[in-house]
Amino acid sequence: MEVTKETLLGFYETMVTIRTFEEKAMELFAAGYIPGFVHLYIGEEAVATGVCANLTERDFITSTHRGHGHLIAKGGKIDLMMAELMGKVTGYCKGKGGSMHIADVDLGILGANGIVGAGQPIAAGAAFACKYKKEDNVCVCFFGDGASNRGTFHEALNLASVFNLPVIYVCENNLYGISNCQRDHMNVSDISDRAASYGIPGVSVDGNDVMAVYEAAAEAVKRARKGEGPSMIECKTWRHRGHFEGDPGIYKSAKEQEAWIKKDPIIKLEKKLLEYEYASEDELNAIKDTAKERIEAAVEFAKNSPDPEPEDVLRDVYAD
Amino acid sequence: MEVTKETLLGFYETMVTIRTFEEKAMELFAAGYIPGFVHLYIGEEAVATGVCANLTERDFITSTHRGHGHLIAKGGKIDLMMAELMGKVTGYCKGKGGSMHIADVDLGILGANGIVGAGQPIAAGAAFACKYKKEDNVCVCFFGDGASNRGTFHEALNLASVFNLPVIYVCENNLYGISNCQRDHMNVSDISDRAASYGIPGVSVDGNDVMAVYEAAAEAVKRARKGEGPSMIECKTWRHRGHFEGDPGIYKSAKEQEAWIKKDPIIKLEKKLLEYEYASEDELNAIKDTAKERIEAAVEFAKNSPDPEPEDVLRDVYAD
Amino acid sequence: MKTMTYVEALRDGMRFEMNKDPNVYLAGEDVGIFGGCFGQTAGLYQEFGPERVIDTPITETAIIGHAVGAAASGLRPIVEIMFIDFTGVCMDEILNQATKMRYMFGGKAKVPMVIRTPCGAGVGAAAQHSQSLEAFFTHIPGMKVVMPSVAADARGLMIAAIRDDNPVMYIEHKGLLGVEGEVPEGDVIVPLGKADIKKEGSDVTIVAWSAMVGKAMSAAASLEKEGISAEVLDPRTLKPLDIDSILSSVAKTGKLVIVHEANKTGGFGGEIAALVADEGFDYLNAPIKRVTAPDSPVPFSPVLEKAYVPGEEKIIAAVKELFA
Amino acid sequence: MKTMTYVEALRDGMRFEMNKDPNVYLAGEDVGIFGGCFGQTAGLYQEFGPERVIDTPITETAIIGHAVGAAASGLRPIVEIMFIDFTGVCMDEILNQATKMRYMFGGKAKVPMVIRTPCGAGVGAAAQHSQSLEAFFTHIPGMKVVMPSVAADARGLMIAAIRDDNPVMYIEHKGLLGVEGEVPEGDVIVPLGKADIKKEGSDVTIVAWSAMVGKAMSAAASLEKEGISAEVLDPRTLKPLDIDSILSSVAKTGKLVIVHEANKTGGFGGEIAALVADEGFDYLNAPIKRVTAPDSPVPFSPVLEKAYVPGEEKIIAAVKELFA
Ligand SMILES: Cc1ncc(C[n+]2csc(CCOP(=O)(O)OP(=O)(O)O)c2C)c(N)n1
Ligand SMILES: Cc1ncc(C[n+]2csc(CCOP(=O)(O)OP(=O)(O)O)c2C)c(N)n1
Ligand SMILES: [Mg+2]
Numbered sequence A, B: 001m002e003v004t005k006e007t008l009l010g011f012y013e014t015m016v017t018i019r020t021f022e023e024k025a026m027e028l029f030a031a032g033y034i035p036g037f038v039h040l041y042i043g044e045e046a047v048a049t050g051v052c053a054n055l056t057e058r059d060f061i062t063s064t065h066r067g068h069g070h071l072i073a074k075g076g077k078i079d080l081m082m083a084e085l086m087g088k089v090t091g092y093c094k095g096k097g098g099s100m101h102i103a104d105v106d107l108g109i110l111g112a113n114g115i116v117g118a119g120q121p122i123a124a125g126a127a128f129a130c131k132y133k134k135e136d137n138v139c140v141c142f143f144g145d146g147a148s149n150r151g152t153f154h155e156a157l158n159l160a161s162v163f164n165l166p167v168i169y170v171c172e173n174n175l176y177g178i179s180n181c182q183r184d185h186m187n188v189s190d191i192s193d194r195a196a197s198y199g200i201p202g203v204s205v206d207g208n209d210v211m212a213v214y215e216a217a218a219e220a221v222k223r224a225r226k227g228e229g230p231s232m233i234e235c236k237t238w239r240h241r242g243h244f245e246g247d248p249g250i251y252k253s254a255k256e257q258e259a260w261i262k263k264d265p266i267i268k269l270e271k272k273l274l275e276y277e278y279a280s281e282d283e284l285n286a287i288k289d290t291a292k293e294r295i296e297a298a299v300e301f302a303k304n305s306p307d308p309e310p311e312d313v314l315r316d317v318y319a320d
Numbered sequence C, D: 001m002k003t004m005t006y007v008e009a010l011r012d013g014m015r016f017e018m019n020k021d022p023n024v025y026l027a028g029e030d031v032g033i034f035g036g037c038f039g040q041t042a043g044l045y046q047e048f049g050p051e052r053v054i055d056t057p058i059t060e061t062a063i064i065g066h067a068v069g070a071a072a073s074g075l076r077p078i079v080e081i082m083f084i085d086f087t088g089v090c091m092d093e094i095l096n097q098a099t100k101m102r103y104m105f106g107g108k109a110k111v112p113m114v115i116r117t118p119c120g121a122g123v124g125a126a127a128q129h130s131q132s133l134e135a136f137f138t139h140i141p142g143m144k145v146v147m148p149s150v151a152a153d154a155r156g157l158m159i160a161a162i163r164d165d166n167p168v169m170y171i172e173h174k175g176l177l178g179v180e181g182e183v184p185e186g187d188v189i190v191p192l193g194k195a196d197i198k199k200e201g202s203d204v205t206i207v208a209w210s211a212m213v214g215k216a217m218s219a220a221a222s223l224e225k226e227g228i229s230a231e232v233l234d235p236r237t238l239k240p241l242d243i244d245s246i247l248s249s250v251a252k253t254g255k256l257v258i259v260h261e262a263n264k265t266g267g268f269g270g271e272i273a274a275l276v277a278d279e280g281f282d283y284l285n286a287p288i289k290r291v292t293a294p295d296s297p298v299p300f301s302p303v304l305e306k307a308y309v310p311g312e313e314k315i316i317a318a319v320k321e322l323f324a
């Protein structure tokens, strides 16, 4: 698969934007601007980026509790995201959802989700709608290694297979579900092997290599658009931070952490860009600076936005 | 594996007892003696028989809505079963459970179950207790092809694997979940292949060949008793009757039905017994007659038993 | 008007909307060629084909979960859960996805879906196939709950439920499926949230729904003979509840008896009693009575099941207590 | 007596029984080395080892399902569901297996298991991590439900729940975990089904549980200053409910206000109101008021969350309405 300079630089920009967003969220959480739970995507940026590069606005995704990266990669607006994290009325959900529920249905983003594994059948449903309407759009479902043990995984992948739905199940295997590491929560090493239980093709790729992710997803999306049914992709990756902000991560060994930090997907891509001479260090820094500026602007927007009114509590429960 | 004449004749007796029981239940249902739903095991007798022959009273089973065969094979008392089918106070559950809930905890029978797939995690729990108490008893979980699509299947087998539990998952693949045939409800042909998703050994056998079932189960039970963890066995079989009594089964082709009736497990075993000269026709008929007599006695017992009293409704809700 | 059974009427409601709106489809276990466990969907597969009447594997979690995704992406699914007892299997999808999505997204999603499911005891199906679980669903913000008691409502509420832009639990009672009634034809709905006064009366208000409406009506007929004039009110929709109609009735009668088949403790009767003991306290001149199943699982034996399901005698006895 | 926090107290209750009975074990997500999402199980893994403090995969269905099997085979599991909101995932195991097994088997099984789970809003965790779902469990025959409000009850009810031979929902409130109190040591239980009068009073009865007890107490203190003497009663166990204590109190005060954090419609407040509007009707001289969350999912923003959770002012206002 040939990938142009522009594409690769686009990946870089997206990944850097996610990273910058997350680092800022970390800071804002520590400073008390963000209430509740925040699960950061730092270290996993290549997955959302490589996958979503294959999607258009008409395609769908379902996301997770660790959803900021998916949203940004799918085109979500960072100012509305930031405002939502702070519970502001200008946020994506008018302050009603917060980090775990950010959504943009118009962009096909069917929401982050606080229930591990809940997106799996929902994604099948969105893909069902694509097929029912005889359109060629598709749905991508992001979920974790831990989520692959939930009953929803089994039921959703089986349903997707039986109905031959245009859905791509993307497992972000960061080796842990909170403190529970993969060797303790399952007895298989490649989660993609589980696709065989449904007669679905499954592959495992280096989730820190955005190109590898992109290519695997391209293949799967192509199959889906052609009506050839669901696929599963396992992306092996690592979260740099605790499960949520505040988790010191005592269950991880320092050695393991160190080894993975070296495989940082952004550094990996930077090396490639420099090696291919697609960009100079300065140019990369310029991209980083732009990202920082965008995020700062989003923070300003969020900070200057008003809170909801108490009366809003009872709005939006029902559509009428 | 060497199997003695006595063992084979024992299988025959059990299978004939189940068949006779079921035929009587069919008759009693039609005559209005049995309320509610009745799901008959006719045609699948080799599975329960071959599996349970490897178990002692200290071992556990979880059963299904189609449970009469499992209960009889595990040593359940047919008079108490029959009384329960008729809702009598002398029945296994004092008339509170009926066909779908017959249990005998003292014999390790943790109940038929009206919820498809519900036995799968319960079986893991019974096996957990065996392991926790450091005893060498095991649990067998019976379930159908349809039930293998439920989330409970996935979660239970994964848990059993991770905890290395002494449990044997026995899938009775009769090719249909009510009207939904296997090729419409999943895209794999051997359900035992799904065991690989959990790092569990899985095999498929002819479920109408009691010897094949017996041997596969012997192997799995041995592993479990030795602390080597769970296994899965798929037994390919066929139900002769409708899903429940009253279902005309319009979704099955006459040809398919005919072909499978020819593979009746009891006739198969009869042929073998005659061929090996383990028994004469007369001796086999004598076994059948004894079974009939036992069932008739059970029916008498049930018919002559009193109904529960209306006040019993509020008894047995809580243990005190 | 046309005479049809309750099951024909609810099926006709589905058919009517499926003919009208191509985005309406039906999915569930054995809803196709089998026609549903109680024949609810018989003929629809033949009429609308396998793309709109869809058999699923045994997979309640995915049935409801997929419907949420499909509804949020522009379709209008009707999904069947074969027995209401099985909603435990997909409760997360109901509790945390279908009903909360709109709110969590700040009003920026619509989840129009109908969950059709039979409830009720009386057919010897025992503890896991006979429950009346409506109270669970009334407690979930974002949900609507309808429980028709007669054929006309079965059809009219079905059409209204399908047209509603929110998740609706449509709970049909197994014991009512075969009961005939007069049913209007064409585009006639029964609006969600509107009670029906089944019989006017002046001495006591009996609120009953689903299969209990019939029993309340017979009880009222018997009471009439003894000189007690009972008003029988069927809320038809439990959420949103037409509390105004209940309060008006109690304002007139001063007495309230609530009848439901569900277990007493935590049943929806408590909610109605609480609303009236607050907003209608001044109208009351006697205790509020509930006639319900006892707090036990549904037993199998016909003798026990009969003792379990509230009957006409118990309603009569409860009413008479108020006049003692 | 010893001063400890609510979370220490409930942990000490588990520890006490685990030391006493080798058949008691603890299983759930991240209950081991991680010590639970709110530190509830911190140290138990180190103390009792991996055979008795067991991390599970993310698999609520199997967690509860396995506990049913283990309990029916002679063990006494304590299983944690990390947030009560996730009970939707394992509702079938709770509704149709754990609580019905004994009855369906004609009384021939025992299912002693404790489901420990945190409820409640106030920590910005939004709609899927903040609910108060106790009403669901009170509606299930075969279930017991406890909701401690103070450290002493957290420990005493824990020990009682573990010793009980039935499934018990042990619902701890996230907002209370860090609150200190005096706790008796040793083999001291708080019996299931016994209310606690937190404050005596003569003018109005306030029934509140879990985190609402504290708010009811502050409200009562404020009301006292204005000359209204409120009796505050904490049922502690919702199922079985100590209705006698509630009725005695209302017999004295003539007025009842019920406070809970759960959504109003279908909440357990309705059940209590209904019982009193029946059995205690003659004691009442004013409407029964409920102070609850509104009928919406739990919102994220602190401003909205504050408007959502019932506060002291709302309790005071409701009480005053009765004296207006
Ligand atoms: C059904 C359910 N169970 C448990 C949780 C609590 N929880 C939130 S995130 C998480 C770990 C998820 O692990 P994984 O799927 O690997 O995703 P990751 O956090 O590693 O990205 C858990 C247990 C939940 N939110 N939902
Ligand atoms: C959770 C659940 N869903 C649906 C049903 C209704 N139902 C009862 S038996 C059955 C088919 C089961 O098929 P399978 O597991 O293959 O067992 P078989 O009946 O063929 O023995 C269904 C759908 C149920 N009892 N429980
Ligand atoms: Mg993970």
Ligand SMILES: [Mg+2]
Binding pocket: B144, B145, B146, B172, B173, B174, B175, B176, B177, B178
């Ligand atoms: Mg089958």
